[in-house]
Amino acid sequence: MPLTSSSGPLRVAVIGVGGVGAAHAHAFAAHPDVELVALADAVPGRRDAVAAELGVPRVLGDWREVLAADGVDAVSIALPNALHAPVTIAALEAGLHVLCEKPLATTVADARAMVDAARTAGRVLEVPFNHRKRGDVAFLERYLADPGIGEIYHVRASWRRRAGIAAAGWFRSRELAGGGALIDLGPHVLDLVLHLLGEPAVRTASAAVHGRLGTAGYGRSRSAAPVRDGHDVFDVEDLASAFLRLDGGVSVQFEISWAGHAADDEDISLEILGVDGGVRLFSRWYATEGTVEVFRDVGGVPAVIRPAVDGRGGDHHSVVRDFVAAIRSGAWAEHDGSLALRRTEVLDAVYRSATVGAEVEL
Template identity: 45%
Template sequence: MDEHATHGRRRLKVGVVGIGWAGRQHLEAYANSEDVEIIGLAGMEPELLAELRAEYRIPHAVERWEDLIDLEGLDAVSVAVPTFLHAPIAVAALERGLHVLSEKPIARDGDEGRLMVDAARRAGRVLDVAFNHRRRGDIAALKRVIDDGGIGRPYYAKASWLRRSGIPSLGSWFTNREMAGGGPLADIGVHVIDYALHLLGEPKVLSVSASTYAELGPQGRGGGAYGAQTAGSAFEVEDLATAFLRLEGGVTLLVEAGWAAYRPAADLMDFRIYGTDGGAELSRVGSPADAVESLHVFSEDGDYEPEVGPSAGHQGVIDDFLAAIRAGETEWGRHDGSLALTRARIIDACYASAAQHREVEL
């Protein structure tokens, strides 16, 4: 048996492009996975690259992503880099026959996302995008309640992720429109849209009406917790966005995404839903490291707090990605990035609506 095989199956050889926070989440999750060998790592910070290479015993550590995707024997690659690099790296990797897991959002806009999806279909390989928040324990518990009819037919929902001082460093790629594609709506709002539509059963979005604001970032305000701010630095995106989405079946969804606003200091990520037989409120308050979660369901038969299991986070993302690869060629076509592309199209419509001051149909 192959020295790199266990339990009768070959170990998948993977690489990670990007060594920031997200890239390190992917590394840790791969390291915790059975039948996986991390053979390559690419990053621009020499000291951190060397440190991670030693920690995870990775044979190849390179600066250029092009060198990583050319490694012999590589099966799959994680793309955890600034958004403007998602499409070029993913398309190149897919064209080399690699499976790809990209960080969110799929790309700067839907057109770039479409290039990635088309490349996955041509190559017949898996393309997945990391939506780790839908894999939280509270989201999973509420999903079970809704799917089991616990609140009847949903008709209105509100979802948000709001920060007090959470603008990523001014002057970085996060606040550069060309590199990021947008501000909090594209950065954290994409998570909100994803878990909201996931909870609602993936209804089609018919139209959006959105507004965006850039009031604090241009003044050098609204940072600190997520990177130092410098007054006068370039700020080319919004710092707050709100969108009203009309969904098929008469359901409506209100989304808020903000990096900075004069509100309580702790981050708030929440979801409220009203149905014909009940409702529910979910909240997550605090920084990712110490957030306090709560989930309440309300109904005629009495209010209660469902049992909430552990959150899978990025480990769940990696596990699902690896399972899709292991499922074999007949299943790969079901994992072509299409769902993430729908998220990008929704965000595109939101930005168009905000710019044109009108409702935009999808």
């Protein structure tokens, strides 16, 4: 029976130990209240290497073996997006707590089914929105509350890459990923916006998506593997641009791209405009120092303030700490995946708008 009390370490298995899954495994292994008991991955060399590095006793080839194993309380899932729903639902039905990589699912229907499964099982379902744990984001959260920038009316948010089309074949497959740049990077940026604004509802979305660079052979990440005929499709977008209308009249200009013949190169930007001031977070190549600027009038003169902010954090260790704390708290109903579901609903509206070429309501 999976752990339901605070006695003993939380016994965790990680399913999928590619780049992000390996980060999950390292974070769980470093947690003092966790025992990393198993790894599962279809690639033997990959799973064996991580297991040897971390001293994990059980190495499995199929996620179903994890769910059938004794002595597991929670699983971390870092598989291709299309597998998030079936594996998560099966794990919840087996009585396990679940940390599932973003996006929660590739469709709203699947995301809702995952949340329903968490509620029925009475288990935690979390998605690691780790960027909200950055120190500069925490600073903005405090600053917007006090002294604040007055009434917020518009937000510009983006994550743009110069040449970052994903290396893994499944990332470029609509069937396996559910989309491209938007579903890959968009959940993090959207989460930052809604988190800092206090979780307002998104009412409408108007959007366009483009997949021109990927199909023309441009924009591949320098770390991308060579194209293998028959194994390397590209039928997703490499750029998505959207305009969102939120409750209370706030508007959001939202752009996500994997590639572009432009100056942007792994730039995360968030600009929040208020009546009495504005703030901007700009992080290139995941920089954590000097990322925040505040714009206000001082004595009637426009001024730029660059506060000293420790922007560190935002790694998977912070996500794992929160996940374990949520399980230990026993307040599992507050961690049922609903927040991630709301992000999925917005991304779905963006895709629907781009498909029909008109604004859509959520």
